[in-house]
Amino acid sequence: MDFNLTEERQMLQDSLRRYLTDRYDTNVRNEILDSETGMSDRIWAELAELGVIGALFTEEQGGFGGKGFDIAVVFEELGRAGVVEPLLDTAILGGGLLARLGDDDQRALVEEVIGGSLHLALAHGEPAARFDLSRVETTAKADGEAILLNGRKAVVVNAEAAGYLIVSARESGGAFDRDGISLFLVPADAQGVTLRGYPMMSGGRAAEVTLDNVSVSSSARLGASGKGYSALEDVIGAANVALAAETMGAMQSATELTRDYLMTRKQFGRPIGTFQALAHRFSDLLIELEQARSAVINAAGHLESSDRDRQIAAARNLISRVGRLVAEESIQMHGGIAMTQEYELAHIAKRIVMADHRFGDADYHLERFIELGAA
Amino acid sequence: MDLNYTDEEKAFRDEVRAFLDEKLPQEVRDKVRRGISLGKAGHDEWHRILNEKGWLAPNWPKEFGGAEWNAVQRHIFEEELAAAHAPRIVPFGLSMLGPVLQKFGSKEQQEYFLPRILSGEHWWCQGYSEPGAGSDLASLKTRAVREGDHYIVNGQKTWTTLGQYANWIFCLVRTDPDAKQQEGISFLLIDMDTPGIEVRPIILLDGEHEVNEVFFDDVKVPVENLVGEENKGWTYAKYLLTHERTNIAGVGFSQAGLDTVKRIARAESANGKPLIENPHFAARLAQVEIDLMAMATTNLRIVSGAAAGQAPGVESSMLKVKGTIIRQEINDLARRAVGPYAMPFASEAVEGDNDPIGPDYAGPVAAQYFNNRKLSIFGGSNEIQRGIIAKVKMGG
Ligand SMILES: Cc1cc2nc3c(=O)[nH]c(=O)nc-3n(C[C@H](O)[C@H](O)[C@H](O)COP(=O)(O)OP(=O)(O)OC[C@H]3O[C@@H](n4cnc5c(N)ncnc54)[C@H](O)[C@@H]3O)c2cc1C
Numbered sequence: 001m002d003f004n005l006t007e008e009r010q011m012l013q014d015s016l017r018r019y020l021t022d023r024y025d026t027n028v029r030n031e032i033l034d035s036e037t038g039m040s041d042r043i044w045a046e047l048a049e050l051g052v053i054g055a056l057f058t059e060e061q062g063g064f065g066g067k068g069f070d071i072a073v074v075f076e077e078l079g080r081a082g083v084v085e086p087l088l089d090t091a092i093l094g095g096g097l098l099a100r101l102g103d104d105d106q107r108a109l110v111e112e113v114i115g116g117s118l119h120l121a122l123a124h125g126e127p128a129a130r131f132d133l134s135r136v137e138t139t140a141k142a143d144g145e146a147i148l149l150n151g152r153k154a155v156v157v158n159a160e161a162a163g164y165l166i167v168s169a170r171e172s173g174g175a176f177d178r179d180g181i182s183l184f185l186v187p188a189d190a191q192g193v194t195l196r197g198y199p200m201m202s203g204g205r206a207a208e209v210t211l212d213n214v215s216v217s218s219s220a221r222l223g224a225s226g227k228g229y230s231a232l233e234d235v236i237g238a239a240n241v242a243l244a245a246e247t248m249g250a251m252q253s254a255t256e257l258t259r260d261y262l263m264t265r266k267q268f269g270r271p272i273g274t275f276q277a278l279a280h281r282f283s284d285l286l287i288e289l290e291q292a293r294s295a296v297i298n299a300a301g302h303l304e305s306s307d308r309d310r311q312i313a314a315a316r317n318l319i320s321r322v323g324r325l326v327a328e329e330s331i332q333m334h335g336g337i338a339m340t341q342e343y344e345l346a347h348i349a350k351r352i353v354m355a356d357h358r359f360g361d362a363d364y365h366l367e368r369f370i371e372l373g374a375a
Numbered sequence: 376m377d378l379n380y381t382d383e384e385k386a387f388r389d390e391v392r393a394f395l396d397e398k399l400p401q402e403v404r405d406k407v408r409r410g411i412s413l414g415k416a417g418h419d420e421w422h423r424i425l426n427e428k429g430w431l432a433p434n435w436p437k438e439f440g441g442a443e444w445n446a447v448q449r450h451i452f453e454e455e456l457a458a459a460h461a462p463r464i465v466p467f468g469l470s471m472l473g474p475v476l477q478k479f480g481s482k483e484q485q486e487y488f489l490p491r492i493l494s495g496e497h498w499w500c501q502g503y504s505e506p507g508a509g510s511d512l513a514s515l516k517t518r519a520v521r522e523g524d525h526y527i528v529n530g531q532k533t534w535t536t537l538g539q540y541a542n543w544i545f546c547l548v549r550t551d552p553d554a555k556q557q558e559g560i561s562f563l564l565i566d567m568d569t570p571g572i573e574v575r576p577i578i579l580l581d582g583e584h585e586v587n588e589v590f591f592d593d594v595k596v597p598v599e600n601l602v603g604e605e606n607k608g609w610t611y612a613k614y615l616l617t618h619e620r621t622n623i624a625g626v627g628f629s630q631a632g633l634d635t636v637k638r639i640a641r642a643e644s645a646n647g648k649p650l651i652e653n654p655h656f657a658a659r660l661a662q663v664e665i666d667l668m669a670m671a672t673t674n675l676r677i678v679s680g681a682a683a684g685q686a687p688g689v690e691s692s693m694l695k696v697k698g699t700i701i702r703q704e705i706n707d708l709a710r711r712a713v714g715p716y717a718m719p720f721a722s723e724a725v726e727g728d729n730d731p732i733g734p735d736y737a738g739p740v741a742a743q744y745f746n747n748r749k750l751s752i753f754g755g756s757n758e759i760q761r762g763i764i765a766k767v768k769m770g771g
């Protein structure tokens with residue numbers, strides 16, 4: 001057992017933290033939040049240059065990391081700083097699928113992702129699917145040489161910026177079958193693709209995507225026909241580690257902001273942190289934060305193991321519970337100031353709470369954990 | 376003890392329902408349901424409709440134009456309003472200032488101000504909090520100095536809810552800086568059109584302009600606008616806070632909120648079944664409903680006790696704490712119930728008159744969840760309420 005980061009990861013963490021501390025303060029981020037694209041191209045380019053995107057891919061994939069702990073290190077830092085740029089979507093989900101399933105041409109795009117010149121989005125979830133990963137009703141039907149895609153995809157994060165959408169569609173089977181789901185690499189400007197874009201509660205943008213007789217050739221398929229599900233599970237597993245780490249990073253910021261505020265804000269002639277009613281609750285947050293850190297370590301350390309899914313379910317359930325506690329208690333112990341959009345904690349709290357709505361909330365992961373434990 | 380509504384009370388409920396069916400415009404209900412702000416005109420219109428019926432001020436005595444309902448009637452009214460997705464009645468003039476003027480105001484003040492609260496001519500906001508004086512309200516610094524028949528006011532208020540719509544503000548100001556904190560405070564009524572007042576918006580974490588900062592720079596206020604006696608403002612302020620708190624139990628809101636959660640959970644599916652049948656979700660929902668059933672009775676017990684002449688002292692603190700915990704829990708359930716469709720930021724700019732992005736119930740839930748974190752902060756935070764309960768019950 002060794003709970004230290006490797007030298008490379010430590011360097012990555014240090015340089016990313018330094019960069020974000022210098023360049024991604026509340027004002028910069030609030031400008032990004034208000035911008036039309038909901039992200040900063042400059043920040044994106046600089047993150048790529050720092051190697052942050054490359055760290056999310058293995059050497060065979062063209063990067064220099066890609067393991068659970070690489071993902072955790074990067075996303076913890078992104079979470080601390082409340083970064084809204086779509087690394088999860090472009091790199092972990094989109095890039096992850098290309099790297100796993102792509103042919104030579106498709107894999108060549110991974111290089112562009114790592115270099116920062118290409119954005120991707122995973123168009124998988126559907127309006128009625130909630131968190132059910134295998135529920136795909138979008139269809140892919142042969143039409144002569146071509147394949148026609150029809151359906152609707154819900155809350156597709158980063159769709160507007162993406163050069164390509166990776167679309168899941170059913171080639172066979174019923175609405176919930178794992179078999180029969182294929183993945184297609186669809187240029188975002190393909191005829192029949194319509195986006196209705198909007199900002200999200202915790203920053204960044206997403207879109208409702210309608211696919212109306214979108215015609216692609218069979219070479220657009222990623223991997224084998226009807227066999228996309230297991231790769232989806234892989235990248236969503238990685239995304240869950242990323243989300244857990246990001247949330248844990250954000251929880252750290254929330255507790256640090258709360259500590260500083262408790263020590264400086266005075267009411268009744270004394271710092272409010274000297275009221276035991278608050279001091280004990282602050283301590284509870286720190287206790288739960290350590291739990292969250294361990295849960296992330298468990299999940300990250302098992303990303304390549306057979307116990308992966310159970311560990312991930314455990315981490316996301318725990319972090320959803322204690323994340324909510326940290327977000328709500330931090331706001332409460334600040335008082336009114338934390339309710340204002342400009343204040344750092346407001347954004348951080350939103351990142352923590354809204355993570356619940358991607359790839360499963362506390363209940364979903366609790367059920368997964370029970371199911372997997374029984375299996 | 377009799378937990379049944381009397382025939383009279385049932386008839387009253389029917390009357391309220393019939394009134395809402397007829398008079399509450401559908402588009403207003405839709406806006407409230409979708410969490411779209413009504414703007415000043417929308418609120419004014421709803422107040423006008425209620426006032427025409429004589430129902431705008433349920434808690435005011437008849438002599439001042441109120442409905443003078445008892446606790447059970449008010450409870451029924453509140454329940455029906457919330458269930459119909461009626462806009463909330465803006466409390467500052469009606470629930471806060473009104474009772475203070477009725478108890479402590481001069482005859483002239485009562486005659487001038489109370490009708491204008493009802494007619495909507497005056498929109499009031501509450502100028503209590505300051506940047507340095509939140510929970511410790513008595514440390515407020517905004518200064519009023521008597522000069523002839525005016526006070527000259529200097530200082531800053533903050534968190535002023537809907538101050539952007541208001542033309543009047545009631546303020547706590549310091550008139551005697553040398554007295555003990557609570558003893559140097561006065562209660563002033565200030566016309567917002569007076570030169571020297573500046574209102575600046577504060578945008579809350581849900582993106583809404585709900586609160587403001589209000590700056591006072593040599594603002595001249597006629598001495599007639601002092602309520603009661605100089606330096607006795609703290610007494611009036613506390614009286615007002617008790618009224619603010621009874622309403623904050625929000626049982627009607629919670630009941631309507633719970634109905635909304637059920638509606639969402641019937642429409643959403645998880646693993647191919649309605650979410651409402653999911654055992655984990657159903658258990659959470661049941662737990663809150665159980666709490667709320669008891670809370671509704673606690674509320675009635677306490678409020679009706681007060682109507683019979685008992686002051687709802689420390690119990691109002693209990694109502695506030697438990698009431699807000701329940702409301703916040705319901706907001707959390709609603710947020711979870713919608714799954715991924717909680718993520719879109721459904722501002723008016725995005726949705727406007729367009730179709731909602733996801734199911735129509737999904738739009739406001741995340742914003743409401745974040746916005747209602749305020750419930751346990753304002754009106755005396757839940758920590759302050761717990762402090763009061765402990766102090767009173769342990770003989771402090
Ligand atoms: C949305 C919103 C609307 C509002 N509208 C109005 C309005 O219209 N008019 C108006 O005048 N005010 C308004 N307020 C202000 C509100 O009343 C204050 O926010 C509240 O009094 C708390 O003050 P504070 O925010 O300065 O927090 P602080 O008083 O600084 O408190 C910070 C934290 O310390 C805790 N704390 C403080 N003292 C103690 C203690 N002795 N023991 C234990 N814990 C303690 C508090 O509970 C809180 O958790 C509004 C606030 C909000 C958020």
